[in-house]
């Protein structure tokens with residue numbers, strides 16, 4: 035039964051990707067094979083019939099080995115990917131922090147990227163001008179604001195991304211692995227900001243390979259394994275099971 039407090043409803047979602055089966059060495063060879071219909075693909079099922087509901091204000095952690103489907107699921111929830119089967123509905127504004135540097139232009143400076151990102155997120159130039167100092171200050175990139183971000187370290191890019199995504203309180207915040215790239219001081223600071231959002235009623239979805247971080251922040255954990263939900267429930271219980279897993 036749908037509940038009024040449900041803000042994310044994932045219903046029987048399956049995601050298939052076509053993976054090239056053979057190695058093609060050049061674009062020319064690719065085109066010839068494409069035209070001759072000789073390209074062979076293998077279907078890969080990244081998510082297999084996943085269903086999940088999340089309530090307003092919940093902080094959900096996603097754990098699972100590399101390739102288990104975490105990022106794919108979050109991309110479907112945020113509308114970046116369309117599932118092959120099933121539906122994903124979310125209610126409210128979403129700030130997705132999915133991939134490091136996604137939405138950034140590496141040749142532009144932090145300043146330029148802040149305005150670019152702001153317009154993508156639907157903020158006016160005026161709003162971004164008002165928020166600019168706060169973003170730079172939170173990301174601690176004052177000295178680097180006019181440097182092209184291709185010269186940034188991965189932690190610096192993550193800091194900029196997190197600072198932009200959290201200037202206004204979204205109804206749903208999605209954080210995929212971004213926090214673990216920042217140093218421990220930035221992690222502490224961003225966790226505090228997430229806590230503040232949680233207190234304000236934001237629903238937060240976190241993917242992290244840092245089990246400590248998941249245990250500190252989350253009310254509930256979803257464990258994905260080979261594209262399926264292996265277990266979901268109480269944070270300490272699921273983390274304990276996950277830590278004892280073997281390949």
Ligand SMILES: Nc1ncnc2c1ncn2[C@@H]1O[C@H](COP(=O)(O)OP(=O)(O)OP(=O)(O)O)[C@@H](O)[C@H]1O
Nearest residue numbers: 051052053080098099100101102103104105106107
């Ligand atoms: N665009 C794509 N095309 C083909 N296969 C893909 C694509 N995106 C993801 N996959 C495959 O789907 C599977 C799940 O990937 P996903 O990125 O969701 O894993 P993950 O759980 O986030 O892993 P990690 O912990 O390494 O971030 C992987 O096997 C990956 O190769």
Ligand SMILES: [Mg+2]
Nearest residue numbers: 104105106210
């Ligand atoms: Mg991932």
